[in-house]
Amino acid sequence: MKAIMNIFVILGIAAVLVFAYQLFDQARTEQQSLVQAEAYLSKTKEDFMAMKKSKAENIANFAAEHHEPFAILEIPKLEKSLPIVEGVEADDLKKGIGHISNTAYPGQGEQIVISGHRDTVFRGIGALEIGDHFVVDMPYDTYTYEIRETEIVPEDDTTVIRSMGEEVLVVTTCYPFNYVGNAPYRFIYYAYPL
Template sequence: MKGLANLFIIVGLALLSWFGYSLYQQEQMHSVTMEEAESALEYLRQENGSATLEEEIQQFSPDAHAAFGLLHVPKLDRSIGIVEGTDPDALNKGVGHMSSTVFPGQGEQIILSGHRDTVFKNFAELELGDTFIVEMPYGDYMYEIRETEIVDADDTSVVGKMGEEVLVVSTCYPFSYLGNAPERFVFYAYPVLE
């Protein structure tokens, strides 16, 4: 009986160690992505100094998995690096930009995705009227959350032309679910005109 209890303790410690290491590794990756995003913003702003603003906006096209911007969430006092792509490698680095959608300032749907338990931790606290700020090499863009919805994990109906600029931010749902969540929580945020 004592041997079985010791086995459970060893297995429990091994699982805790693995979980702790996984969290540490993800935090390290996200901090690297923040540094990469900040460096990329600075570099791209210098590189595009001779182009007009409209040219910069329309010609912007980062490489896959490259960090290129920052997502600021004022209510949560958080800033997160944005990388190109939404495959598992990209999402392990930070917020992923869906490559088939446009970028801020291009007048159509922009989709950003992230994991609910890492980069989008505490997103359950966001409400209608809260804002996102996307910092791009060519400027900053503020969006106000006006709608939300919950869809099935395999529902692709949220992706498509909207006829106006809309920032769509999606993450797994329920927020406190363990394992692969069966649904997605989607925020629809619209430009705040200053």
Template sequence: MKSKFPLLIIFVGVFVLGIGIWQIINVKMQTNTSLQEAKAIVAKNNGDFSDKIKKNLPPPQTGDTVGLLEIPKIDAELAIVEGTDPDDLEKGVGHYKGSYYPGDQGQIVLSGHRDTVFRHLGELKIGDSLKMQMPYGNFTYEITHTKIVKSNDTSIITLQKQKEELIVTTCYPFRYVGNAPKRYIIYAKLTGS
């Protein structure tokens, strides 16, 4: 009876490790699929951007790939997906439903996991650029400031429609194991479209 216990421990360990490896592979496959969809959506208009194209786009549904986020400093190219539910965030960067889109002159809110799409977000500094490519145009934002808030602080999302502002959020600290107690917020202003 005693000799079976170590085998049971080994079996459980291999099983748990297998689940972890599968989750990593699954998220990687989903983000790659979404990235390819985002590139196709952005390339569809061959650089012919206009308000007419934007007005003719159907409203995105939760889980739809809607655009591309480029972060040159950390060499990141990420799909933007409508929604911030866990399933949406496995595909890429989530667009907070109800927040605005580039060109709407309002607050654009994007969220992502610190251990997948935003793994190197902490390397960004004030003045670095964030680029959003949408089917109707390309938009460049410059980081103006950052902030760290408690995880339950929703005051950063005001959904104002006075000036265009990109807000990017992720969990903090970046190397925290488990549910992080804080959020890291990046604020950026529009510098070109």
């Protein structure tokens, strides 16, 4: 009996160590992506200013490289600055917040959808309320959005991604926020330009 208890203790310690390493690795990868996004923004802002095209043309023609950090999302209420990566595959979401590639970018006048994990980049996001802000720093400008609506949908509901006929920043994450395992729902924030 004592041997079985010792095995469970060892397994428990191993599980805690694996979890701690995963949290550490996630934070390290996210920080690297934030540094990359800051460098990208610095370089491309200079490039955009040097271009002969108008600012409107630069915004309309912008497209990020798949799997690369290209912008920074600031959440003032949570005092967070987070990298936005092009794509929402597992590796992209490990780096930061993912931008759904077939949606617009800030300034393009249509729906922008970004997504992140509730237990990593969006930890604490449940504290946001109607009226709080998201700030997106893009290579060509900075955009502030105000949360005006929220919604909870089933995890497989893709109707959230759609043409809205106006610029709307849609921020999605798993829900319930404190759920252990794969959450059955998605919490959606709809934020509009100020």
